[in-house]
Amino acid sequence: IFAGSTVMGDGQVSLILDMEGVAREAGIGHASAAVVAQPLAKVEEVTLVLLFEDGAGARYAIPLDAIRRVVRFKAADVQYVTGRAGIRLPDGIWTMRRLEDVVAGVAPVPIPDAGYLLLPKATGGDLLGLVLAELIDTALAPKILQPVIPAQVGVMGVAEVCDKLTLFLDPAVLLGSVEGGR
Structure with missing residues (x-):
């Protein structure tokens, strides 16, 4: 589920997540076309x-x-x-x-x-x-x-x-x- 690592400005090492790997691990697949086509609720700015x-x-x-x-x-x-x-x-x-x-x-x-x-x-x-x-x-x-x-x-x-x-x-x-x- 990790795509790599990087060294932050303060010297700490951080892992970079692979979002597709995280979705796979969670058992989340691609949304169907019917789900994607649903109108979104109005979001407050x-x-x-x-x-x-x-x-x-x-x-x-x-x-x-x-x-x-x-x-x-x-x-x-x-x-x-x-x-x-x-x-x-x-x-x-x-x-x-x-x-x-x-x-x-x-x-x-x-x-x-x-x-x-x-x-x-x-x-x-x-x-x-x-x-x-x-x-x-x-x-x-x-x-x-x-x-x-x-x-x-x-x-x-x-x-x-x-x-x-x-x-x-x-x-x-x-x-x-x-x-x-x-």
Whole structure:
């Protein structure tokens, strides 16, 4: 049932599955023409998101296609200049923004001793990252969202994800709007 193996970027060896061999082992044959011709049920459009929570337990989601990368940091990595937190990464010095700096109504919390810095794909040239204390998971979420009232720049909407109401954020717009007012 294996077609080969490969060495991953981290040095781990992974086996490559042969899908025909897996189907054979499971006793699954080719579908008949009658089965193939059946109309498919309407599938809801979904997107893959990163889930995280604030200190009060409110759930947030950011589409993975809006994220450049997520970097783990420790308190020793954070430096302050003119009252702003920053962190040196290989591609430059990134300014760290807390969730309450960019989303109205979020209770203020200090930058954690250890956490994650979400680096969005687009920030208009500014090196701005969003501080996340705790990541929950990645999940499939609906692309069609309910609007949030009152509307807020960088807040895309709300939907239920994994049985919990979740606020969807656009990190590039959020960080751009806060830096525009400096």
